[in-house]
Amino acid sequence: MHPAYSVIFFTSASGGGYGLLFWLGLLGAGSYLPTNRWFAVFAFTFALLMVSAGLVASTFHLGRPERAWRAFSQWRSSWLSREGVMSLVTYMPAGLMAIVWILYERILSWVGLLLCLCTLLTILCTAMIYASLKPIRRWRHPLTPVGYLMIGLGSGALWLSCFTRLFDGGLPCAWIAFGMLLVGAAVKLLYWQDIDHERPVSTAATATGLGDPGKVRLFAAPHTSENYLQREMAFQIGRKHAGKLRRWSLVAGFLVPALLALLSRFLPTGPAMLVLLLAVISNGIGVLVERWLFFAEARHTVTLYYGADAA
Structure with a gap:
């Protein structure tokens, strides 16, 4: 599939923003976070900005962005x-929790738990946009929703580590980030290993129904010039190039941030903040590469009619 930069930014930014909101809701409900109003101001403002920026970016991929509101009417299917719908619903518990936290320096536990549920459902809905598409086997995979969740929660935990270290150096949120990033790395490794060894269900022979006489191959291109399907559905990336980008994604997006988060626990606040900032930057770059690969390595079955051997 053709990697659309607006969708890559949307899934990366909103995933991290929802991940941060999840940890604010969960740990806030358990009274593990400081009630300091400035902590709430910085944390909630950043999370909501990330979510909002991602949602706005998602409209750039639409042919008619002014009609984006119509998408809300099809929630049944x-x-x-x-x-x-869930992205808008999530604003309500997030806003209520932030207002009470900032104005009264209190945390509403039930709102925090509701916020956790809403953020998880929103991330899952985003993942299922791709995991529900039958023509793209590499997206219709059981680890696709798991990967979206782990990456979002790992990025959110890194940002939470920054805010908690700045306002309350004793909170061990870096350990959460360390664990979530390692789990995310394991999920991506399993996903890549599985799609590399998958057996094709559809081939040019099954797509055309001409497999009985022998091997089916493309004799002539169906179009004299590139069309929409070829631009959007037939993006190709070499195995060697993909392998290199996978390693970059794994190291920059998961391993380096995890080690830097762990290192920050043993440093004073100033150096720890610098280390955590480097971890966030590295994670952001790695996640963008991982998300680009997620789209670039996908194979749509329509490519079987344009010369692909299998999908």
Whole structure:
């Protein structure tokens, strides 16, 4: 599939923002976070900005962005519509929790738990937009929703480590980030290993029904010039190039941030903040590469009619 930069930014930014909101809700409900209003101001403002920026960026991929509001009406059958509805619903517990936290320096536990549920459902709806598509086997995979969750929660935990270290150096949130990033790395390794060894279900022979006489191959291109399907559905990336990008994603997006988060626990606040900032930057770069690969390595079955051997 053709990697759309707006969608890559949307899934990366909103995933991290929802991940941060999840940890604010969960740990806040358990009274593990400081009630300091400035902590709430910085944490909630950043999380909501990330979520909002991602949602706005998602409209750039639409042919008619001014009609994006119509997507909300199809929530009974469309995961994209459900994601849009849940993204708006999540603003309500997030806003209520932030207002009470900032104005009264109190944390409403039940609102925090509701916020956790809403963020998880929103991330899952985003993942299911892709995992529900039958023509793209590499997206319709049981680890696709798990990967989206682990990456979002890992990025959110890194940002939470920064805010808690700045306002309360004793909170061990870096350990949460360390664990979530390692789990995320394991999920991506399992996903890549599985798609590399998958057996094709559809081939040019099964797509055309011409497999009985012998091997089916493309004799002539169906179009004299590139069309929409070829631009959007037939992106190709070499195995060697993909392998290199996978290693970059794994190291920059998961391993380096995890080690830097662990290192920050043994440093004073000033150096720890610098180390955590480097971890966040590294994670952001790695996640963008991982998300680009997620789209670039996908194979749509329509490519079987344009010369692909299998999908």
